[in-house]
């Protein structure tokens with residue numbers, strides 16, 4: 001009997017809806033080859049829905065997703081809808097309700113890609129950013145006072161909990177022990193004197209349980225510079241919500257295009273569905289033209305297969321991504337080519 005996985009699809013806005021069908025095409029090829037099937041339920045939750053109905057998703061949206069085995073999301077964001085509405089009306093409720101406390105963002109410089117960074121040679125850069133995804137700087141604790149008066153103020157509290165940081169570190173150290181055995185912790189304990197020394201302390205505590213991992217820590221500003229100057233130095237990088245967000249976009253740019261970068265929002269305990277999405281947004285500047293790079297969504301689908309217990313199928317996908325970039329000159333515009341999303345996808349499937 002073949003295993004069936006129930007996938008909730010949220011295409012979202014702009015190119016989100018253009019990159020998910022290629023990901024589905026690839027998934028279906030692999031299901032046939034590796035003996036599993038996927039059934040999809042599609043949700044039209046988006047900024048366009050917000051403009052029509054006043055909410056990104058229905059009030060019982062989270063409950064509708066609960067029974068899914070995984071969620072595959074395109075991107076949300078639409079001119080005229082403030083970005084905090086799209087983020088806090090859909091993505092953040094999903095991440096938090098489903099306890100997706102790990103945001104995993106792998107970055108590779110593939111053969112055949114011209115990185116804007118001279119030192120980023122293909123094959124040498126292979127990094128995973130493990131970003132905290134539920135607390136830290138992106139907290140709801142705070143408020144505004146005295147709106148419109150000269151003494152108007154805004155306060156935003158960063159929240160770091162022992163439980164929240166520890167479970168993330170355990171995930172990151174475990175991953176490092178399965179990969180190259182190296183881990184770098186992003187900190188800023190020179191300037192941020194409460195939360196970041198606490199973060200450093202917890203890193204030291206957890207490191208004691210992973211003697212096989214060689215670890216160090218870098219202040220985030222210096223780390224950003226080193227990501228540009230010597231990106232091949234890094235293997236697993238663990239970071240808070242804000243630092244991990246910035247660092248992984250920087251790393252995606254080092255890898256040649258934000259259109260390639262994938263992300264997984266994981267609930268490692270599997271009590272709830274995890275969510276997989278490209279790092280890029282809805283790209284209103286190119287939406288509707290059929291020229292979006294589908295690799296970020298396709299690689300995110302590979303991460304989903306890995307999570308669902310099909311690592312060999314996931315590897316087939318990353319191998320095909322590497323092959324299409326190394327062995328052909330078919331590329332979308334963001335990578336310097338002229339191919340459409342559909343042509344790029346067809347070529348990749350040919351090599352799958």
Ligand code: NAI
Nearest residue numbers: 075076077078083259279280281282283285286292293334
């Ligand atoms: P963006 O990632 O949408 O676009 C940045 C630049 O990269 C644009 O020039 C775009 O054309 C290009 N680009 C992005 N993905 C591409 C792809 N797959 N193929 C080819 N080119 C690609 O980021 P931006 O412009 O800051 O945000 C646009 C909207 O997307 C905003 O409303 C923002 O809030 C939203 N957004 C949503 C995210 C999500 O749903 N997770 C993440 C980031 C932004």
Ligand code: MG
Nearest residue numbers: 245246249279
């Ligand atoms: Mg980001």
